[in-house]
Amino acid sequence: MGLQPPVYYIKSEYIETDTGNKVSRRATIAGPQNIILGGKTIIASGAIIRGDLRRTGTGHAVVISLGRYCLIGEGCVVRPPYKTYRGNFNYYPMKIGDHVHIGANSVVEAATIGSHVEIGKNCIIGKFTIIKDCAKIADNTVLMPNSVVPALAYCFGSPGQFVEDLPESTQEIVESETKAYYNRFQALES
């Protein structure tokens, strides 16, 4: 509840779901039946989410799941990681926790992203990366495929490397910031 001004968007551009998700019409959501949004999650314009890249085989498959109060920034690409295992090419599901903000123009191919994670702008999160809770990835960071970011770690650089531990109160800060951001993200009739 700070003094920050609201972030306005044009009402007709966004679709708001019953659970409060706000998805830009200008975002590319491929395979929506394979994508789960937790609620109050914002997908900004120009973002690409590849739910169509599913595991081979029959039946329903969740490809990308996002928690509550997440933000997929403008121009982000979120696609599931893939590899060839025992001669079979396959995609693997991606799971993202609650209160995760991904900055504009980042490319994410992680396997798991915990809760309360902040990812900056223009980042590349390599295939099968595991990011634990409350980690923070600085702007322009490139995380190598299969890398692991411990909880409460601040990572920076190309290749991304551990810089320092974040304060113990990171969880509360990120939670209030992501909630505040959602509340500030308001529709403007026009």
Add this chain to the structure above:
Amino acid sequence: MSAAPVPPPPNLPSSSASFHPLHTLYFCEECDAVRCNRCVAIEVSGYYCPNCLFEVPSASVRAERNRWDSAEVGITFEKPTGLAQQLQKFEDSAPEFLEFERLKDFFEPLVRATSSSHGPGNTSHSTHVNALTTAASSALARDIPGVSKGSKDDLPVYRARVEVSGASGLGAGGDGDADIMRHLESPADVSGLEQRWLSSWAEPLHARELKPIRIPLHSRLTKRCPACRHILIKPEQKAQSVRYKIKLVAANYLPAISVNLPISQTTRKSMSIAQKEDDGSTGKSTMIAGKTYPFQLSMTNPLYDPIQVRLAVQRQQLSAADEVGPGSNVEADNAKLRRPPFAVTLPSTAFSVAAFAEAWEYEDDEEMFGVDDDELLVRTGNGASPSKERSARGKVKTVGVLEKKANTTVIGGEVVLSRDGRGDVKFNMLVSYTYRSDEPQDDNEGDPKARSTAKAVPEMKTFSFYTVVNLGMIVPKEDLTSAANAMEM
């Protein structure tokens, strides 16, 4: 509180050392004082590998001295696990390792002797745990400062195993190195500075002779108050858990403050602040010299009791250096220099900030908060908050309490910039707040009269801290055009 030392003026570089963002601070209930990362005593509560997140038992940290990273080198391992142990036999005979052992043998009895005489008061530490010191016994790492502090004169002279001085010594290079360099085919054949820098002693010049190195383990830390040794932070057993068994952070005790300068579009979510606080703001607002600007401070109360807050601007001890930024060609006379570049007006009377209630946490909508109209003393006239239509009526005023919403009170202040002001508008502010202490009252419970008197004269406690408020930068009038250009970019 009188105990709080007066911090340096905020425009001196040294100021940043005495202020930290609120969320990095701790609070010791026992001492009733704010503690920071620099002053707390730390101890390792667990180790884990940053690569695989394996939680390494402390015992094996000591025995195996950390883990290995594998690399393509001409070493054959008999089994895929425990590479450290397999390589250890080469390592144990390495001269630098023998030297380290010798150093340890030499210092350990000394350290033990001095630390027992010094007692546990020695809490200096380094947060950056070096791989070698981690491996060494923790006592050794922690107490070395005690050696230098204490009986320096009584130390016997240490003699190294190998004489290192001279061209023939270890890692000294010499003609042999020059010869290698002469026959070099690719720069990648030489091990880089980064590869050699962190190792203890002599690393081979040839990249192909480099041995795989251990990845330093990370640790989770328990933090204690330096004065009373009470635990401020105690992590859970699991290394990757972000929960804590004990977590006394200052944000739960001190009001969070944020600043807004309504004229500029860039609202800096300027710092939540505390006795120590740093200006973490990124986007800087700019103000034009010679003008007057209103600004808003929002105070959010984390306590379950309402607080009465009083603000005071720390008077600046003026010196020429205070206001003249480097490189600015000020030909003004001394009298002009003495004048402060800005003057800040804040409400001088105390104001209240309502108590924190859990219910407010869950409500995301804004309209549910009942604004106490009686308490709404002043209305803003600047239209900074579009949600408040009330500002239409009522007198236009900028200094005073502007808004009360849940456990947040927004107050207005004003800053008057002098005509030739320059630099950052940054000032130290003393925040004192009074609240009812939790100390149990005497058993007056049954008597309503006594209770009301107890309420009238409740046990009040006052706490105060300094914080830095950074409103932005002053743009001299002549620079205006260029600034306008810069803003458009």
